[in-house]
Amino acid sequence: MPLDLATIRAAHDRIRPHIFRTPVLTNARLNAACGAKLFFKCENLQKVGAFKARGATNAVFSLGEAESLRGVATHSSGNHAAALARAAKLRGIPAHIVMPSNSSKPKIRAVEGYGGKITFCEPNQAAREETCNRILEQTLATMVHPFEDERVMAGQGTAVLELLEDAHDLDLVLCPVGGGGLLCGTAIAGKAVRPQLQIIGTEPAGADDAARSFRARQHLPLTKVETIADGLRTNIGQPNLAIALHSVDNIVTVSEAAIIAAMRLIWEAVKVIVEPSGAVPYAAILENKIDVANRRVGIILSGGNVDLDSLPWLAAK
Protein backbone atom coordinates (compact mmCIF):
# COMPACT_ATOMS: atom_id res chain seq x y z
CA MET A 1 0.00 0.00 0.00
CA PRO A 2 1.34 3.43 -0.87
CA LEU A 3 1.54 5.99 1.92
CA ASP A 4 -0.91 8.56 0.61
CA LEU A 5 -3.92 10.55 1.75
CA ALA A 6 -6.34 7.72 0.95
CA THR A 7 -4.36 5.28 3.10
CA ILE A 8 -4.16 7.77 5.93
CA ARG A 9 -7.89 8.52 5.77
CA ALA A 10 -8.58 4.77 5.80
CA ALA A 11 -6.31 4.47 8.84
CA HIS A 12 -8.30 7.23 10.51
CA ASP A 13 -11.58 5.42 9.94
CA ARG A 14 -10.00 2.18 11.20
CA ILE A 15 -8.58 3.55 14.45
CA ARG A 16 -11.27 6.10 15.32
CA PRO A 17 -13.16 3.81 17.74
CA HIS A 18 -9.96 3.06 19.65
CA ILE A 19 -8.24 6.43 19.98
CA PHE A 20 -9.09 9.76 21.56
CA ARG A 21 -9.90 12.80 19.45
CA THR A 22 -7.42 15.02 21.25
CA PRO A 23 -8.18 18.70 21.75
CA VAL A 24 -6.37 21.59 20.08
CA LEU A 25 -5.41 24.23 22.62
CA THR A 26 -4.36 27.84 22.16
CA ASN A 27 -2.78 30.25 24.59
CA ALA A 28 -2.86 34.04 24.48
CA ARG A 29 0.38 34.45 26.44
CA LEU A 30 2.45 32.17 24.21
CA ASN A 31 0.91 33.74 21.10
CA ALA A 32 1.84 37.22 22.30
CA ALA A 33 5.39 36.12 23.08
CA CYS A 34 6.11 35.02 19.49
CA GLY A 35 3.69 37.14 17.46
CA ALA A 36 2.07 34.06 15.92
CA LYS A 37 -1.07 32.00 16.46
CA LEU A 38 -0.08 28.64 17.88
CA PHE A 39 -2.39 25.61 17.83
CA PHE A 40 -1.25 22.80 20.11
CA LYS A 41 -2.54 19.38 19.05
CA CYS A 42 -2.54 17.53 22.36
CA GLU A 43 -1.32 14.04 21.54
CA ASN A 44 0.13 14.05 25.05
CA LEU A 45 -3.50 13.48 26.09
CA GLN A 46 -3.82 10.56 23.64
CA LYS A 47 -4.32 6.95 24.83
CA VAL A 48 -1.03 5.64 26.33
CA GLY A 49 0.00 9.31 26.57
CA ALA A 50 1.40 9.64 23.04
CA PHE A 51 0.56 9.76 19.31
CA LYS A 52 2.12 6.26 19.13
CA ALA A 53 -1.35 4.85 19.91
CA ARG A 54 -2.42 5.88 16.39
CA GLY A 55 0.23 4.03 14.39
CA ALA A 56 0.24 0.89 16.51
CA THR A 57 -3.54 0.65 16.44
CA ASN A 58 -3.62 1.07 12.68
CA ALA A 59 -1.02 -1.66 12.21
CA VAL A 60 -2.83 -4.12 14.48
CA PHE A 61 -6.28 -3.52 12.99
CA SER A 62 -4.89 -3.68 9.43
CA LEU A 63 -3.98 -7.36 9.86
CA GLY A 64 -6.04 -10.08 8.23
CA GLU A 65 -7.87 -12.42 10.59
CA ALA A 66 -5.56 -15.45 10.24
CA GLU A 67 -2.43 -13.34 10.34
CA SER A 68 -3.65 -11.48 13.40
CA LEU A 69 -4.01 -14.67 15.44
CA ARG A 70 -0.25 -15.19 15.40
CA GLY A 71 0.12 -11.86 17.16
CA VAL A 72 2.42 -8.90 16.68
CA ALA A 73 5.96 -8.17 17.83
CA THR A 74 8.27 -5.21 18.18
CA HIS A 75 11.34 -3.96 19.96
CA SER A 76 10.95 -0.67 21.78
CA SER A 77 11.85 0.87 25.09
CA GLY A 78 9.27 3.56 24.78
CA ASN A 79 5.73 4.59 24.01
CA HIS A 80 5.42 2.34 20.93
CA ALA A 81 5.77 -0.74 23.14
CA ALA A 82 2.81 0.27 25.31
CA ALA A 83 0.83 1.38 22.28
CA LEU A 84 1.32 -1.94 20.49
CA ALA A 85 0.46 -3.95 23.61
CA ARG A 86 -2.71 -1.91 24.06
CA ALA A 87 -3.78 -2.29 20.43
CA ALA A 88 -3.18 -6.05 20.53
CA LYS A 89 -5.22 -6.32 23.71
CA LEU A 90 -8.07 -4.42 22.07
CA ARG A 91 -8.01 -6.92 19.20
CA GLY A 92 -7.55 -9.88 21.55
CA ILE A 93 -4.23 -11.07 20.09
CA PRO A 94 -0.78 -11.53 21.65
CA ALA A 95 1.89 -8.79 21.59
CA HIS A 96 5.53 -9.82 21.97
CA ILE A 97 7.60 -6.89 23.13
CA VAL A 98 11.39 -6.93 23.25
CA MET A 99 12.59 -4.34 25.76
CA PRO A 100 16.14 -3.43 26.76
CA SER A 101 16.91 -4.63 30.28
CA ASN A 102 17.47 -1.03 31.41
CA SER A 103 13.99 0.18 30.41
CA SER A 104 12.32 2.38 32.99
CA LYS A 105 9.94 0.74 35.46
CA PRO A 106 6.92 2.85 34.41
CA LYS A 107 7.46 1.84 30.77
CA ILE A 108 7.69 -1.85 31.75
CA ARG A 109 4.60 -1.60 33.94
CA ALA A 110 2.66 0.07 31.14
CA VAL A 111 3.41 -2.81 28.73
CA GLU A 112 2.59 -5.38 31.40
CA GLY A 113 -0.61 -3.54 32.24
CA TYR A 114 -1.81 -4.03 28.66
CA GLY A 115 -0.91 -7.73 28.81
CA GLY A 116 2.16 -7.49 26.55
CA LYS A 117 4.55 -10.48 26.69
CA ILE A 118 7.92 -8.92 27.48
CA THR A 119 11.31 -10.41 26.58
CA PHE A 120 14.24 -8.48 27.99
CA CYS A 121 17.52 -8.15 26.08
CA GLU A 122 20.86 -6.42 26.41
CA PRO A 123 20.48 -2.68 25.93
CA ASN A 124 21.91 -2.36 22.43
CA GLN A 125 20.48 -2.28 18.93
CA ALA A 126 22.02 -5.61 17.82
CA ALA A 127 20.57 -7.50 20.81
CA ARG A 128 17.17 -5.91 20.27
CA GLU A 129 17.01 -6.97 16.65
CA GLU A 130 18.42 -10.42 17.26
CA THR A 131 16.01 -11.13 20.11
CA CYS A 132 13.10 -9.80 18.12
CA ASN A 133 14.04 -11.94 15.07
CA ARG A 134 14.18 -15.05 17.23
CA ILE A 135 10.70 -14.34 18.57
CA LEU A 136 9.36 -13.68 15.09
CA GLU A 137 10.72 -17.09 13.95
CA GLN A 138 9.22 -18.87 16.94
CA THR A 139 5.81 -17.24 16.89
CA LEU A 140 5.35 -16.24 13.23
CA ALA A 141 4.01 -13.00 14.67
CA THR A 142 3.87 -9.87 12.47
CA MET A 143 6.64 -7.38 13.06
CA VAL A 144 5.41 -3.83 13.68
CA HIS A 145 8.41 -1.55 13.48
CA PRO A 146 8.05 1.62 15.57
CA PHE A 147 8.53 4.01 12.63
CA GLU A 148 9.62 2.30 9.38
CA ASP A 149 6.32 0.46 8.98
CA GLU A 150 4.00 2.22 6.51
CA ARG A 151 0.90 1.20 8.49
CA VAL A 152 2.49 2.93 11.48
CA MET A 153 3.33 6.04 9.46
CA ALA A 154 -0.22 6.16 8.12
CA GLY A 155 -1.61 5.98 11.66
CA GLN A 156 0.65 8.77 12.87
CA GLY A 157 -0.53 10.90 9.93
CA THR A 158 -4.08 10.94 11.29
CA ALA A 159 -3.22 13.50 13.98
CA VAL A 160 -2.61 16.26 11.46
CA LEU A 161 -5.91 15.47 9.70
CA GLU A 162 -7.70 16.30 12.95
CA LEU A 163 -5.50 19.32 13.57
CA LEU A 164 -6.35 20.75 10.12
CA GLU A 165 -10.05 20.22 10.79
CA ASP A 166 -9.91 22.02 14.14
CA ALA A 167 -7.45 24.81 13.26
CA HIS A 168 -8.20 26.45 9.94
CA ASP A 169 -5.79 28.00 7.45
CA LEU A 170 -2.57 26.83 9.05
CA ASP A 171 0.62 28.04 7.39
CA LEU A 172 2.97 25.66 9.10
CA VAL A 173 3.01 22.45 11.15
CA LEU A 174 5.91 21.57 13.46
CA CYS A 175 6.60 18.13 14.81
CA PRO A 176 9.44 16.38 16.62
CA VAL A 177 11.66 13.91 14.73
CA GLY A 178 12.97 10.68 16.24
CA GLY A 179 12.63 7.74 13.85
CA GLY A 180 10.52 9.89 11.56
CA GLY A 181 7.18 8.06 11.65
CA LEU A 182 5.23 11.07 12.84
CA LEU A 183 7.13 13.41 10.50
CA CYS A 184 6.36 11.29 7.42
CA GLY A 185 2.70 10.73 8.21
CA THR A 186 2.28 14.42 9.01
CA ALA A 187 4.03 15.61 5.85
CA ILE A 188 2.12 13.34 3.48
CA ALA A 189 -1.29 13.94 5.04
CA GLY A 190 -0.70 17.64 5.67
CA LYS A 191 0.51 18.49 2.14
CA ALA A 192 -2.22 16.39 0.51
CA VAL A 193 -4.99 18.20 2.40
CA ARG A 194 -3.37 21.62 2.17
CA PRO A 195 -0.64 21.91 -0.48
CA GLN A 196 0.65 25.28 0.69
CA LEU A 197 1.20 23.93 4.24
CA GLN A 198 4.84 23.93 5.33
CA ILE A 199 6.04 20.96 7.38
CA ILE A 200 9.10 21.42 9.57
CA GLY A 201 10.74 18.74 11.65
CA THR A 202 12.41 19.70 14.93
CA GLU A 203 15.15 17.75 16.65
CA PRO A 204 17.50 18.13 19.63
CA ALA A 205 20.97 19.35 18.61
CA GLY A 206 22.25 16.48 20.77
CA ALA A 207 20.60 13.90 18.46
CA ASP A 208 20.74 15.74 15.15
CA ASP A 209 21.00 12.84 12.69
CA ALA A 210 17.78 13.74 10.87
CA ALA A 211 18.78 17.37 10.38
CA ARG A 212 22.25 16.39 9.15
CA SER A 213 20.88 13.62 6.95
CA PHE A 214 18.25 15.95 5.50
CA ARG A 215 20.89 18.54 4.57
CA ALA A 216 23.32 15.95 3.16
CA ARG A 217 20.51 14.04 1.44
CA GLN A 218 21.97 10.80 2.76
CA HIS A 219 21.54 8.72 5.91
CA LEU A 220 24.06 9.84 8.54
CA PRO A 221 23.44 7.97 11.79
CA LEU A 222 24.31 9.38 15.20
CA THR A 223 27.76 8.72 16.59
CA LYS A 224 26.80 10.05 20.00
CA VAL A 225 23.52 11.06 21.60
CA GLU A 226 23.07 13.60 24.34
CA THR A 227 19.58 14.85 24.98
CA ILE A 228 16.91 14.87 27.63
CA ALA A 229 14.36 14.17 24.87
CA ASP A 230 14.43 10.40 25.27
CA GLY A 231 11.82 9.80 22.58
CA LEU A 232 14.10 11.37 19.95
CA ARG A 233 17.38 9.55 20.67
CA THR A 234 16.84 7.10 17.82
CA ASN A 235 18.12 7.50 14.26
CA ILE A 236 15.69 8.49 11.54
CA GLY A 237 14.71 5.42 9.50
CA GLN A 238 16.04 5.06 5.94
CA PRO A 239 12.56 4.95 4.39
CA ASN A 240 11.54 7.85 6.63
CA LEU A 241 14.45 9.95 5.40
CA ALA A 242 13.52 9.20 1.79
CA ILE A 243 9.97 10.41 2.38
CA ALA A 244 11.16 13.45 4.33
CA LEU A 245 13.48 14.46 1.48
CA HIS A 246 10.58 14.89 -0.91
CA SER A 247 7.80 16.00 1.49
CA VAL A 248 9.31 17.99 4.36
CA ASP A 249 10.35 21.62 4.07
CA ASN A 250 13.09 21.70 6.67
CA ILE A 251 14.47 20.06 9.81
CA VAL A 252 15.90 22.36 12.50
CA THR A 253 17.69 21.64 15.77
CA VAL A 254 17.32 23.09 19.26
CA SER A 255 19.43 23.29 22.40
CA GLU A 256 18.79 21.37 25.62
CA ALA A 257 18.18 24.65 27.47
CA ALA A 258 15.47 25.57 24.98
CA ILE A 259 13.81 22.15 25.36
CA ILE A 260 13.62 22.56 29.13
CA ALA A 261 12.38 26.15 28.88
CA ALA A 262 9.76 25.14 26.30
CA MET A 263 8.57 22.22 28.40
CA ARG A 264 8.16 24.43 31.43
CA LEU A 265 6.34 27.18 29.51
CA ILE A 266 3.87 24.67 28.06
CA TRP A 267 3.17 23.25 31.52
CA GLU A 268 2.79 26.72 33.00
CA ALA A 269 0.76 28.44 30.30
CA VAL A 270 -1.04 25.71 28.35
CA LYS A 271 -1.39 23.66 31.55
CA VAL A 272 -0.79 20.25 30.05
CA ILE A 273 2.00 17.79 30.85
CA VAL A 274 4.33 17.41 27.90
CA GLU A 275 7.47 15.27 27.90
CA PRO A 276 10.79 16.76 26.74
CA SER A 277 10.45 15.25 23.24
CA GLY A 278 7.06 16.88 22.85
CA ALA A 279 8.41 20.30 23.79
CA VAL A 280 11.03 20.31 21.01
CA PRO A 281 8.87 22.07 18.35
CA TYR A 282 8.01 24.94 20.68
CA ALA A 283 11.69 25.09 21.67
CA ALA A 284 12.46 25.84 18.01
CA ILE A 285 10.13 28.85 18.22
CA LEU A 286 11.73 30.02 21.49
CA GLU A 287 15.16 29.82 19.86
CA ASN A 288 14.03 31.67 16.73
CA LYS A 289 14.90 28.74 14.52
CA ILE A 290 11.68 29.17 12.55
CA ASP A 291 10.06 32.35 11.26
CA VAL A 292 6.57 32.25 12.74
CA ALA A 293 5.70 35.96 12.88
CA ASN A 294 2.07 36.58 11.88
CA ARG A 295 1.63 32.95 10.87
CA ARG A 296 -0.78 30.26 12.00
CA VAL A 297 1.32 27.43 13.35
CA GLY A 298 0.22 23.90 14.29
CA ILE A 299 2.37 22.15 16.88
CA ILE A 300 2.07 18.46 17.66
CA LEU A 301 2.57 17.89 21.38
CA SER A 302 3.68 14.33 20.81
CA GLY A 303 3.63 12.82 24.30
CA GLY A 304 3.18 13.38 28.01
CA ASN A 305 4.95 10.53 29.75
CA VAL A 306 7.30 11.99 32.34
CA ASP A 307 8.72 11.13 35.73
CA LEU A 308 7.12 13.66 38.07
CA ASP A 309 9.84 13.03 40.64
CA SER A 310 12.58 14.46 38.45
CA LEU A 311 11.70 17.64 36.62
CA PRO A 312 14.54 19.13 34.61
CA TRP A 313 14.09 22.72 35.77
CA LEU A 314 14.35 21.58 39.38
CA ALA A 315 17.32 19.28 38.76
CA ALA A 316 19.23 22.21 37.29
CA LYS A 317 19.11 24.09 40.59
Added chain:
Amino acid sequence: MPLDLATIRAAHDRIRPHIFRTPVLTNARLNAACGAKLFFKCENLQKVGAFKARGATNAVFSLGEAESLRGVATHSSGNHAAALARAAKLRGIPAHIVMPSNSSKPKIRAVEGYGGKITFCEPNQAAREETCNRILEQTLATMVHPFEDERVMAGQGTAVLELLEDAHDLDLVLCPVGGGGLLCGTAIAGKAVRPQLQIIGTEPAGADDAARSFRARQHLPLTKVETIADGLRTNIGQPNLAIALHSVDNIVTVSEAAIIAAMRLIWEAVKVIVEPSGAVPYAAILENKIDVANRRVGIILSGGNVDLDSLPWLAAK
Protein backbone atom coordinates in the same frame (compact mmCIF):
# COMPACT_ATOMS: atom_id res chain seq x y z
CA MET B 1 -32.68 38.14 38.65
CA PRO B 2 -33.25 34.75 40.18
CA LEU B 3 -30.46 32.19 39.92
CA ASP B 4 -32.17 29.58 37.76
CA LEU B 5 -31.57 27.58 34.61
CA ALA B 6 -32.80 30.37 32.34
CA THR B 7 -30.36 32.84 33.90
CA ILE B 8 -27.51 30.37 33.61
CA ARG B 9 -28.33 29.59 29.97
CA ALA B 10 -28.44 33.33 29.27
CA ALA B 11 -25.06 33.66 30.97
CA HIS B 12 -23.72 30.89 28.73
CA ASP B 13 -24.87 32.68 25.58
CA ARG B 14 -23.39 35.94 26.89
CA ILE B 15 -19.92 34.60 27.72
CA ARG B 16 -19.52 32.00 24.94
CA PRO B 17 -17.48 34.30 22.64
CA HIS B 18 -15.06 35.08 25.45
CA ILE B 19 -14.41 31.74 27.12
CA PHE B 20 -12.98 28.42 26.02
CA ARG B 21 -15.17 25.35 25.62
CA THR B 22 -12.93 23.17 27.77
CA PRO B 23 -12.55 19.48 26.96
CA VAL B 24 -13.87 16.62 29.07
CA LEU B 25 -11.18 13.98 29.58
CA THR B 26 -11.42 10.39 30.73
CA ASN B 27 -8.73 8.00 31.88
CA ALA B 28 -8.81 4.21 31.84
CA ARG B 29 -6.32 3.85 34.69
CA LEU B 30 -8.16 6.14 37.09
CA ASN B 31 -11.49 4.53 36.15
CA ALA B 32 -10.12 1.06 36.87
CA ALA B 33 -8.73 2.20 40.22
CA CYS B 34 -12.13 3.28 41.54
CA GLY B 35 -14.56 1.14 39.56
CA ALA B 36 -16.37 4.20 38.22
CA LYS B 37 -16.42 6.21 35.01
CA LEU B 38 -14.87 9.60 35.69
CA PHE B 39 -15.36 12.61 33.42
CA PHE B 40 -12.93 15.43 34.11
CA LYS B 41 -14.21 18.84 33.01
CA CYS B 42 -10.96 20.70 32.41
CA GLU B 43 -11.58 24.20 33.71
CA ASN B 44 -7.88 24.22 34.53
CA LEU B 45 -7.49 24.77 30.77
CA GLN B 46 -9.98 27.68 30.86
CA LYS B 47 -8.94 31.28 30.12
CA VAL B 48 -6.90 32.63 33.09
CA GLY B 49 -6.46 28.98 34.09
CA ALA B 50 -9.67 28.64 36.09
CA PHE B 51 -13.49 28.51 35.92
CA LYS B 52 -13.42 32.00 37.46
CA ALA B 53 -13.27 33.38 33.89
CA ARG B 54 -16.92 32.33 33.47
CA GLY B 55 -18.44 34.19 36.40
CA ALA B 56 -16.36 37.34 36.03
CA THR B 57 -17.10 37.55 32.31
CA ASN B 58 -20.81 37.11 32.89
CA ALA B 59 -20.83 39.86 35.51
CA VAL B 60 -18.93 42.32 33.31
CA PHE B 61 -21.01 41.68 30.19
CA SER B 62 -24.28 41.83 32.18
CA LEU B 63 -23.72 45.50 32.97
CA GLY B 64 -25.72 48.19 31.23
CA GLU B 65 -23.73 50.54 28.99
CA ALA B 66 -23.68 53.58 31.30
CA GLU B 67 -23.02 51.50 34.38
CA SER B 68 -20.20 49.64 32.64
CA LEU B 69 -18.28 52.84 31.90
CA ARG B 70 -17.68 53.40 35.61
CA GLY B 71 -15.86 50.09 35.68
CA VAL B 72 -15.88 47.15 38.07
CA ALA B 73 -14.12 46.45 41.34
CA THR B 74 -13.35 43.52 43.58
CA HIS B 75 -11.05 42.31 46.30
CA SER B 76 -9.30 39.04 45.62
CA SER B 77 -5.86 37.53 45.93
CA GLY B 78 -6.60 34.78 43.46
CA ASN B 79 -7.99 33.74 40.13
CA HIS B 80 -11.08 35.97 40.35
CA ALA B 81 -8.87 39.07 40.29
CA ALA B 82 -7.24 38.04 37.00
CA ALA B 83 -10.58 36.89 35.59
CA LEU B 84 -12.27 40.21 36.36
CA ALA B 85 -9.36 42.22 34.95
CA ARG B 86 -9.47 40.14 31.77
CA ALA B 87 -13.23 40.50 31.35
CA ALA B 88 -13.04 44.26 31.90
CA LYS B 89 -10.29 44.54 29.32
CA LEU B 90 -12.39 42.61 26.82
CA ARG B 91 -15.22 45.10 27.36
CA GLY B 92 -12.85 48.06 27.38
CA ILE B 93 -13.71 49.27 30.88
CA PRO B 94 -11.59 49.78 34.02
CA ALA B 95 -11.15 47.06 36.66
CA HIS B 96 -10.14 48.13 40.16
CA ILE B 97 -8.61 45.22 42.03
CA VAL B 98 -7.81 45.30 45.73
CA MET B 99 -5.12 42.75 46.51
CA PRO B 100 -3.49 41.88 49.84
CA SER B 101 0.11 43.10 49.93
CA ASN B 102 1.33 39.49 50.33
CA SER B 103 -0.26 38.25 47.09
CA SER B 104 2.01 36.04 45.02
CA LYS B 105 4.01 37.67 42.22
CA PRO B 106 2.46 35.54 39.45
CA LYS B 107 -1.03 36.54 40.61
CA ILE B 108 -0.06 40.22 40.63
CA ARG B 109 1.56 39.95 37.21
CA ALA B 110 -1.55 38.26 35.81
CA VAL B 111 -3.79 41.13 36.95
CA GLU B 112 -1.32 43.72 35.65
CA GLY B 113 -1.05 41.83 32.38
CA TYR B 114 -4.79 42.31 31.81
CA GLY B 115 -4.52 46.00 32.65
CA GLY B 116 -6.19 45.78 36.07
CA LYS B 117 -5.68 48.81 38.37
CA ILE B 118 -4.29 47.28 41.57
CA THR B 119 -4.59 48.80 45.02
CA PHE B 120 -2.67 46.91 47.69
CA CYS B 121 -3.96 46.60 51.24
CA GLU B 122 -3.04 44.91 54.48
CA PRO B 123 -3.55 41.16 54.23
CA ASN B 124 -6.74 40.84 56.28
CA GLN B 125 -10.43 40.73 55.50
CA ALA B 126 -11.27 44.06 57.19
CA ALA B 127 -8.60 45.95 55.23
CA ARG B 128 -9.71 44.34 51.99
CA GLU B 129 -13.33 45.36 52.43
CA GLU B 130 -12.50 48.84 53.69
CA THR B 131 -10.12 49.54 50.81
CA CYS B 132 -12.59 48.18 48.31
CA ASN B 133 -15.42 50.31 49.75
CA ARG B 134 -13.30 53.43 49.48
CA ILE B 135 -12.60 52.69 45.81
CA LEU B 136 -16.27 52.00 45.13
CA GLU B 137 -17.16 55.40 46.62
CA GLN B 138 -14.49 57.19 44.60
CA THR B 139 -15.16 55.53 41.26
CA LEU B 140 -18.83 54.50 41.48
CA ALA B 141 -17.63 51.25 39.94
CA THR B 142 -19.79 48.12 40.21
CA MET B 143 -18.70 45.66 42.87
CA VAL B 144 -18.28 42.10 41.56
CA HIS B 145 -17.93 39.86 44.60
CA PRO B 146 -15.92 36.69 43.88
CA PHE B 147 -18.71 34.31 44.89
CA GLU B 148 -21.72 36.00 46.54
CA ASP B 149 -22.71 37.80 43.33
CA GLU B 150 -25.54 36.00 41.48
CA ARG B 151 -24.14 37.00 38.09
CA VAL B 152 -20.91 35.31 39.13
CA MET B 153 -22.72 32.19 40.34
CA ALA B 154 -24.68 32.02 37.09
CA GLY B 155 -21.44 32.21 35.10
CA GLN B 156 -19.83 29.44 37.14
CA GLY B 157 -22.91 27.29 36.51
CA THR B 158 -22.20 27.24 32.77
CA ALA B 159 -19.38 24.70 33.17
CA VAL B 160 -21.74 21.92 34.24
CA LEU B 161 -24.05 22.68 31.29
CA GLU B 162 -21.16 21.85 28.96
CA LEU B 163 -20.15 18.85 31.05
CA LEU B 164 -23.67 17.40 30.83
CA GLU B 165 -23.66 17.90 27.06
CA ASP B 166 -20.33 16.11 26.63
CA ALA B 167 -20.74 13.33 29.21
CA HIS B 168 -24.15 11.69 29.07
CA ASP B 169 -26.16 10.13 31.90
CA LEU B 170 -24.02 11.35 34.78
CA ASP B 171 -25.08 10.14 38.23
CA LEU B 172 -22.99 12.56 40.22
CA VAL B 173 -21.01 15.78 39.88
CA LEU B 174 -18.23 16.70 42.32
CA CYS B 175 -16.81 20.16 42.73
CA PRO B 176 -14.54 21.93 45.18
CA VAL B 177 -16.01 24.42 47.67
CA GLY B 178 -14.34 27.66 48.68
CA GLY B 179 -16.77 30.59 48.76
CA GLY B 180 -19.36 28.40 47.08
CA GLY B 181 -19.89 30.21 43.78
CA LEU B 182 -19.03 27.18 41.68
CA LEU B 183 -20.99 24.86 43.97
CA CYS B 184 -24.18 26.95 43.74
CA GLY B 185 -24.04 27.47 39.99
CA THR B 186 -23.29 23.80 39.46
CA ALA B 187 -26.08 22.60 41.74
CA ILE B 188 -28.76 24.84 40.27
CA ALA B 189 -27.85 24.22 36.66
CA GLY B 190 -27.11 20.53 37.15
CA LYS B 191 -30.33 19.67 38.96
CA ALA B 192 -32.44 21.74 36.56
CA VAL B 193 -31.06 19.92 33.51
CA ARG B 194 -30.98 16.50 35.17
CA PRO B 195 -33.10 16.23 38.33
CA GLN B 196 -31.69 12.86 39.42
CA LEU B 197 -28.11 14.24 39.32
CA GLN B 198 -26.40 14.27 42.72
CA ILE B 199 -24.19 17.26 43.50
CA ILE B 200 -21.50 16.84 46.13
CA GLY B 201 -19.17 19.56 47.36
CA THR B 202 -15.64 18.63 48.43
CA GLU B 203 -13.49 20.61 50.83
CA PRO B 204 -10.14 20.29 52.60
CA ALA B 205 -10.52 19.09 56.21
CA GLY B 206 -8.18 21.97 57.06
CA ALA B 207 -10.77 24.54 55.83
CA ASP B 208 -14.01 22.69 56.56
CA ASP B 209 -16.39 25.57 57.22
CA ALA B 210 -18.74 24.64 54.37
CA ALA B 211 -19.02 20.99 55.49
CA ARG B 212 -19.64 22.01 59.12
CA SER B 213 -22.06 24.76 58.13
CA PHE B 214 -23.93 22.39 55.83
CA ARG B 215 -24.36 19.82 58.60
CA ALA B 216 -25.33 22.41 61.22
CA ARG B 217 -27.54 24.30 58.74
CA GLN B 218 -25.99 27.56 59.92
CA HIS B 219 -23.01 29.66 58.93
CA LEU B 220 -19.96 28.55 60.95
CA PRO B 221 -16.89 30.44 59.75
CA LEU B 222 -13.36 29.08 60.04
CA THR B 223 -11.39 29.77 63.17
CA LYS B 224 -8.20 28.45 61.63
CA VAL B 225 -7.20 27.41 58.14
CA GLU B 226 -4.57 24.88 57.26
CA THR B 227 -4.54 23.61 53.70
CA ILE B 228 -2.39 23.60 50.61
CA ALA B 229 -5.55 24.23 48.57
CA ASP B 230 -5.18 28.01 48.52
CA GLY B 231 -8.30 28.57 46.44
CA LEU B 232 -10.47 27.02 49.16
CA ARG B 233 -9.22 28.86 52.25
CA THR B 234 -12.12 31.29 52.18
CA ASN B 235 -15.40 30.88 54.09
CA ILE B 236 -18.49 29.86 52.18
CA GLY B 237 -20.70 32.92 51.56
CA GLN B 238 -23.97 33.27 53.48
CA PRO B 239 -26.09 33.34 50.31
CA ASN B 240 -24.07 30.43 48.95
CA LEU B 241 -24.74 28.35 52.04
CA ALA B 242 -28.47 29.08 51.76
CA ILE B 243 -28.51 27.83 48.17
CA ALA B 244 -26.36 24.81 49.02
CA LEU B 245 -28.74 23.81 51.80
CA HIS B 246 -31.62 23.34 49.39
CA SER B 247 -29.72 22.21 46.24
CA VAL B 248 -26.61 20.27 47.23
CA ASP B 249 -26.69 16.62 48.34
CA ASN B 250 -23.66 16.59 50.59
CA ILE B 251 -20.32 18.25 51.37
CA VAL B 252 -17.42 15.99 52.33
CA THR B 253 -13.88 16.75 53.51
CA VAL B 254 -10.49 15.32 52.53
CA SER B 255 -7.03 15.16 54.08
CA GLU B 256 -4.00 17.09 52.85
CA ALA B 257 -2.25 13.82 51.95
CA ALA B 258 -5.16 12.85 49.72
CA ILE B 259 -5.11 16.25 47.99
CA ILE B 260 -1.43 15.87 47.16
CA ALA B 261 -1.87 12.27 46.00
CA ALA B 262 -4.86 13.22 43.86
CA MET B 263 -3.04 16.15 42.31
CA ARG B 264 -0.11 13.96 41.39
CA LEU B 265 -2.29 11.19 39.95
CA ILE B 266 -4.18 13.66 37.76
CA TRP B 267 -0.90 15.09 36.45
CA GLU B 268 0.53 11.63 35.85
CA ALA B 269 -2.48 9.87 34.33
CA VAL B 270 -4.74 12.59 32.89
CA LYS B 271 -1.66 14.65 31.97
CA VAL B 272 -3.07 18.05 32.80
CA ILE B 273 -1.82 20.55 35.37
CA VAL B 274 -4.32 20.93 38.17
CA GLU B 275 -3.79 23.10 41.25
CA PRO B 276 -4.32 21.62 44.73
CA SER B 277 -7.84 23.11 45.01
CA GLY B 278 -8.82 21.45 41.75
CA ALA B 279 -7.63 18.05 42.94
CA VAL B 280 -9.90 18.05 46.01
CA PRO B 281 -12.89 16.25 44.36
CA TYR B 282 -10.73 13.39 43.12
CA ALA B 283 -9.10 13.27 46.57
CA ALA B 284 -12.55 12.50 47.99
CA ILE B 285 -12.73 9.48 45.68
CA LEU B 286 -9.23 8.36 46.68
CA GLU B 287 -10.22 8.58 50.35
CA ASN B 288 -13.49 6.69 49.79
CA LYS B 289 -15.54 9.62 51.02
CA ILE B 290 -18.05 9.15 48.21
CA ASP B 291 -19.57 5.95 46.88
CA VAL B 292 -18.73 6.03 43.18
CA ALA B 293 -18.72 2.29 42.32
CA ASN B 294 -20.34 1.65 38.93
CA ARG B 295 -21.43 5.26 38.66
CA ARG B 296 -20.77 7.94 36.06
CA VAL B 297 -19.10 10.81 37.87
CA GLY B 298 -18.38 14.31 36.59
CA ILE B 299 -15.47 16.11 38.24
CA ILE B 300 -14.79 19.80 37.77
CA LEU B 301 -11.03 20.39 37.61
CA SER B 302 -11.43 23.95 38.77
CA GLY B 303 -8.03 25.48 38.10
CA GLY B 304 -4.44 24.94 37.02
CA ASN B 305 -2.44 27.82 38.42
CA VAL B 306 0.52 26.40 40.30
CA ASP B 307 4.11 27.29 41.09
CA LEU B 308 6.16 24.77 39.11
CA ASP B 309 9.16 25.44 41.35
CA SER B 310 7.49 24.02 44.42
CA LEU B 311 5.55 20.81 43.90
CA PRO B 312 4.08 19.35 47.07
CA TRP B 313 5.19 15.74 46.45
CA LEU B 314 8.78 16.94 46.06
CA ALA B 315 8.65 19.26 49.07
CA ALA B 316 7.59 16.32 51.24
CA LYS B 317 10.83 14.46 50.56
